[in-house]
Amino acid sequence: xxxxxxxxxxxxxxxxxxxxxxxxxxxxxxxxxxxxxxxxxxxxxxxxxxxxxxxxxxxxxxxxxxxxxxxxxxxxxxxxxxxxxxxxxxxxxxxxxxxxxxxxxxxxxxxxxxxxxxxxxxxxxxxxxxxxxxxxxxxxxxxxxxxxxxxxxxxxxxxxxxxxxxxxxxxxxxxxxxxxxxxxxxxxxxxxxxxxxxxxxxxxxxxxxxxxxxxxxxxxxxxxxxxxxxxxxxxxxxxxxxxxxxxxxxxxxxxxxxxxxxxxxxxxxxxxxxxxxx
Ligand code: FAD
Ligand code: FES
Ligand code: MG
Numbered sequence: 603x604x605x606x607x608x609x610x611x612x613x614x615x616x617x618x619x620x621x622x623x624x625x626x627x628x629x630x631x632x633x634x635x636x637x638x639x640x641x642x643x644x645x646x647x648x649x650x651x652x653x654x655x656x657x658x659x660x661x662x663x664x665x666x667x668x669x670x671x672x673x674x675x676x677x678x679x680x681x682x683x684x685x686x687x688x689x690x691x692x693x694x695x696x697x698x699x700x701x702x703x704x705x706x707x708x709x710x711x712x713x714x715x716x717x718x719x720x721x722x723x724x725x726x727x728x729x730x731x732x733x734x735x736x737x738x739x740x741x742x743x744x745x746x747x748x749x750x751x752x753x754x755x756x757x758x759x760x761x762x763x764x765x766x767x768x769x770x771x772x773x774x775x776x777x778x779x780x781x782x783x784x785x786x787x788x789x790x791x792x793x794x795x796x797x798x799x800x801x802x803x804x805x806x807x808x809x810x811x812x813x814x815x816x817x818x819x820x821x822x823x824x825x826x827x828x829x830x831x832x833x834x835x836x837x838x839x840x841x842x843x844x845x846x847x848x849x850x851x852x853x854x855x856x857x858x859x860x861x862x863x864x865x866x867x868x869x870x871x872x873x874x875x876x877x878x879x880x
Contacts, residue, residue, distance in 0.1 A: 607687040616743050618670045627662030629692050635720035636698030640823040642689040643677045650674045651820045653717045667716035673872045694823040695846050700724045704787035709735045709772045711793025715745040722753045735775045741766035773800035802850035812850035816841045
């Protein structure tokens with residue numbers, strides 16, 4: 603069977619984090635901020651989701667940014683420009699509700715910073731004032747600092763080890779801004795689950811509407827398999843078709859953390875097998 607999705611470029615933008623531009627004209631034509639694709643790297647590959655970070659309908663291209671954490675993302679990272687990805691399905695998920703909210707704080711942690719890029723761009727386009735907060739474990743893992751600085755009205759940076767910006771977490775930066783009297787009409791966050799939970803805990807007492815993009819395990823991405831089940835406001839929701847964005851104050855983050863660990867053992871075995879085969 604003919605392979606379909608040509609990789610046009612690939613660059614390492616931080617250790618173990620790659621940006622890839624792929625020819626995918628139909629997806630590029632329909633993509634909207636907040637949506638994602640589901641890929642299969644080769645014909646034996648598992649299905650896994652990645653966010654649409656950028657797209658160009660004229661050139662027929664999409665841009666993905668991914669962290670190599672396990673077998674599928676490592677295999678994807680090995681595909682050279684000019685070679686092909688077996689399958690890409692999308693755009694999937696609901697687009698972000700972009701409106702003129704006023705002053706929006708947008709927070710990205712780790713590879714979640716890639717997710718916030720289309721948010722910031724779309725929010726700015728309709729006239730919002732955007733305060734962006736990005737964070738990573740260390741300075742060399744910070745993503746899209748230049749791009750987000752150019753788009754945002756102001757940007758704050760935090761690193762866990764203090765190698766750049768404020769030492770601490772993105773939620774600490776948000777907390778200190780709020781304590782100084784800064785007012786936000788909306789807060790949006792994407793990143794590690796514990797970061798999104800911390801952001802929700804910071805905004806809850808201030809009653810600021812807070813949206814998070816959830817990252818549960820996804821397989822089909824169309825509401826059929828149930829693997830992306832999350833509990834929001836006490837109700838079961840499927841993140842692929844009901845999300846991936848939800849009201850952070852309603853999300854059961856503990857359950858999400860536990861469900862993300864479901865296949866840890868199998869993932870470790872598969873990763874070891876991949877290393878043994880290299
Ligand atoms: P594995 O070793 O298989 O898994 C490592 C960990 O990743 C697991 O413990 C689990 O927590 C998670 N994971 C595994 N399989 C899946 C799966 N099928 N679906 C979701 N999570 C899984 N990562 C990025 O780097 N960039 C992105 O833009 C991005 N966007 C995402 C958008 C959505 C809507 C979701 C749900 C996840 C997104 N992710 C993104 C996470 C990405 O899908 C996982 O890192 C990837 O599936 C890991 O696969 P693996 O085989 O390399 O690692
Ligand atoms: Fe299968 Fe959402 S990924 S139902
Ligand atoms: Mg995997």
